[in-house]
Amino acid sequence: MSLSPSSAGLSRTGGLHAALRLAILEQQLAPGARLPEDAIGEAFGTSRTIAREALGRLAVEGLVELRPNRGAFVASPSVDEVRQAFAVRRGLERVVVQTLAGQMKPAGLTRLRAHLAAEREAEEHHAAGAIRLAGEFHLLLAELTGNALLQRYVTEVVSRCSLGLATHARPHSADCGCREHAGLVEALSAGDTAGAEALMEAHLAALARRARLDEAPEPDIRAVLAPYASRLKGTR
Amino acid sequence: MSLSPSSAGLSRTGGLHAALRLAILEQQLAPGARLPEDAIGEAFGTSRTIAREALGRLAVEGLVELRPNRGAFVASPSVDEVRQAFAVRRGLERVVVQTLAGQMKPAGLTRLRAHLAAEREAEEHHAAGAIRLAGEFHLLLAELTGNALLQRYVTEVVSRCSLGLATHARPHSADCGCREHAGLVEALSAGDTAGAEALMEAHLAALARRARLDEAPEPDIRAVLAPYASRLKGTR
DNA sequence: GACCGCATGATTGCATGCGATTCATCTCCA
DNA sequence: TGGAGATGAATCGCATGCAATCATGCGGTC
Numbered sequence: 001m002s003l004s005p006s007s008a009g010l011s012r013t014g015g016l017h018a019a020l021r022l023a024i025l026e027q028q029l030a031p032g033a034r035l036p037e038d039a040i041g042e043a044f045g046t047s048r049t050i051a052r053e054a055l056g057r058l059a060v061e062g063l064v065e066l067r068p069n070r071g072a073f074v075a076s077p078s079v080d081e082v083r084q085a086f087a088v089r090r091g092l093e094r095v096v097v098q099t100l101a102g103q104m105k106p107a108g109l110t111r112l113r114a115h116l117a118a119e120r121e122a123e124e125h126h127a128a129g130a131i132r133l134a135g136e137f138h139l140l141l142a143e144l145t146g147n148a149l150l151q152r153y154v155t156e157v158v159s160r161c162s163l164g165l166a167t168h169a170r171p172h173s174a175d176c177g178c179r180e181h182a183g184l185v186e187a188l189s190a191g192d193t194a195g196a197e198a199l200m201e202a203h204l205a206a207l208a209r210r211a212r213l214d215e216a217p218e219p220d221i222r223a224v225l226a227p228y229a230s231r232l233k234g235t236r
Numbered sequence: 237m238s239l240s241p242s243s244a245g246l247s248r249t250g251g252l253h254a255a256l257r258l259a260i261l262e263q264q265l266a267p268g269a270r271l272p273e274d275a276i277g278e279a280f281g282t283s284r285t286i287a288r289e290a291l292g293r294l295a296v297e298g299l300v301e302l303r304p305n306r307g308a309f310v311a312s313p314s315v316d317e318v319r320q321a322f323a324v325r326r327g328l329e330r331v332v333v334q335t336l337a338g339q340m341k342p343a344g345l346t347r348l349r350a351h352l353a354a355e356r357e358a359e360e361h362h363a364a365g366a367i368r369l370a371g372e373f374h375l376l377l378a379e380l381t382g383n384a385l386l387q388r389y390v391t392e393v394v395s396r397c398s399l400g401l402a403t404h405a406r407p408h409s410a411d412c413g414c415r416e417h418a419g420l421v422e423a424l425s426a427g428d429t430a431g432a433e434a435l436m437e438a439h440l441a442a443l444a445r446r447a448r449l450d451e452a453p454e455p456d457i458r459a460v461l462a463p464y465a466s467r468l469k470g471t472r
Numbered sequence: 473g474a475c476c477g478c479a480t481g482a483t484t485g486c487a488t489g490c491g492a493t494t495c496a497t498c499t500c501c502a
Numbered sequence: 503t504g505g506a507g508a509t510g511a512a513t514c515g516c517a518t519g520c521a522a523t524c525a526t527g528c529g530g531t532c
Contacts, residue, residue: 011304011515013292036483047517049285052484053292056249060296062388068247069484069523084383091331095323147320149298149396153389160385247485272513283487288514305493305514 012046016054019044024063024074025159031076031167035064061156075163082164086208089157090201093138096154097184097200099145101193108144112185115140119178135162137181161207180206248282252290255280260299260310261395262368267312267403271300297392299399311399318400322444325393326437329374332390333420333436335381337429344380348421351376355414371398373417397443405446416442 020040023029040051055072058064065073077085100108115137122130135158142154180203187196256276259265276287291308294300301311313321336344351373358366371394378390416439423432 013515038483048484049516049518053289056289057292057296060293062385070525071484081384084385087331087335087383088328088386088389091327092324094330095327099323147323149317149320149393150324153324157385249485274513284514285486285488306495307514 012044012050013053013057016040016044016046016050017057020054020058021061021063024058025163027163027166029074031074031163033074035072035074037071062160076167077160077164079164079168082161082168083208085157085160085164086204089154089161090204092150092154092157093141093200093204094197095147095150096138096141096145097188097196098193099147099150100141100188101196102191104144104188104191109185109189111140111144112137112188116178116182116185119181123178131162134178134181137178141184177206248280248286249289249293252276252280252282252286253293256290256294257297257299257395260294261371261398263402265310267310267399269310271308271310273307298396312403313396313400315400315404318397318404319444321393321396321400322440325390325397326440328386328390328393329377329436329440330433331383331386332374332377332381333424333432334429335383335386336377336424337432338427340380340424340427345421345425347376347380348373348424352414352418352421355417359414367398370414370417371395373414377420401443413442 020029020035029035035055037048037051037055040055041048044051055064055066059066059072063075065075067073115133119130119133119137122133138158139151139155142151145151180199184196184199184203187199256265256271265271271291273284273287273291276291277284280287291300291302295302295308299311301309303309351369355366355369355373358369374394375387375391378387381387416435420432420435420439423435
């Protein structure tokens with residue numbers, strides 16, 4: 001949909017860049033997965049040059065990790081990085097809410113309400129798209145601000161949060177409750193800036209909490225093995 | 237100083253990327269300036285490939301505009317885009333302040349105070365680096381949060397703001413007053429979250445105001461010519 | 473039997489070369 | 503004289519090829 005490299009007049013590099021980003025964000029490429037230039041180039045029918053360039057750009061975005069002479073890997077955020085992403089997200093979405101509150105246009109409200117309806121629909125039927133829709137609600141809000149930079153950052157950070165939750169959260173925790181979304185829309189349409197801010201804050205906090213980010217299911221080998229090592233020393 | 241591509245173990249692409257960014261932020265490369273791959277590669281003793289790659293990455297950061305089949309140009313953001321960047325920046329730096337307030341480590345304070353001293357020094361002597369140092373104060377704050385994502389975003393958005401001010405502000409307005417920086421550091425070290433937040437808010441507002449962003453020295457041809465056109469109509 | 477050093481294969485890092493596109497200039501015609 | 507079209511240089515977009523680097527498996531040694 002958003003990736004028609006040639007038809008969109010995009011350069012091949014741009015096309016690959018967009019396609020890879022989508023693949024990563026949709027988790028078709030799992031965090032930590034290797035991204036060999038050859039394979040990517042071949043998959044898209046281009047040379048390594050293009051793949052390489054796209055990977056470099058994704059690295060700037062933080063979606064890909066570039067290890068010198070080793071190759072590229074899909075970034076796999078640690079629990080701590082996800083927590084950091086949520087901190088940034090709170091700040092950004094706060095700006096979104098502040099920008100929108102009191103200056104919502106009817107067209108924007110219409111779109112938001114339509115989205116809410118879709119969310120409810122998907123949630124009731126346990127549709128696969130429910131999680132995606134929940135994320136897209138936030139993207140829609142960002143879009144409505146008309147601030148392109150803000151929109152880009154929110155998109156990125158929401159993606160990262162999703163990626164992080166997918167990696168570390170317990171199952172079925174990545175979705176927003178759509179009632180909270182509905183409340184937000186009402187506060188925004190009423191021009192209740194403070195209320196909307198508080199709702200957004202609570203919403204994001206709940207989202208992070210649902211994810212059990214305080215737990216640490218982190219497979220840090222060294223930390224796990226440290227006690228064993230010290231026991232070995234003591235026994236000896 | 238911060239650009240020794242080979243010695244730093246950086247790839248050549250990385251070195252060029254960093255060097256070009258610095259050159260743009262120090263306004264050695266003016267907004268709108270052309271950036272031909274050939275010339276850049278030659279200047280750094282590398283091939284076009286590397287230059288091209290670095291330019292692509294800078295484009296992702298928003299420092300460079302890539303026009304298909306036309307080449308690369310130093311980005312020259314519109315007044316509106318600069319305003320948007322400031323809006324985002326306020327949100328991000330707020331998170332920085334919230335994160336830091338009350339948990340400043342002595343090492344961090346030392347670095348901040350050293351930086352303040354350097355700023356004062358540069359300001360007194362009207363050194364060329366004064367503007368850069370003023371920006372780097374904010375980067376240092378972001379770095380001290382330990383939040384890599386936040387640091388990246390602040391870096392980008394500060395760059396954009398600097399670039400925007402370079403394009404649209406009246407001369408000598410792009411520098412922060414380093415007294416405001418000093419006040420911030422004191423509030424942070426005292427753990428005065430609310431005070432630090434307020435200071436940062438005021439500081440950024442002052443920065444934007446100094447830039448006369450409300451004025452519109454925009455060379456919008458149509459707007460300028462509109463009265464002439466209507467007069468022509470009237471006369472006719 | 474375990475560990476260290478070395479050769480081999482795979483992959484990255486970078487430079488070069490060949491079309492393709494664009495812009496500037498010149499020419500020609502109305 | 504003014505403008506539309508042609509021509510050329512300059513530059514970009516991309517593929518390919520070679521050297522450098524790193525992972526992997528094997529043989530040797532303690």
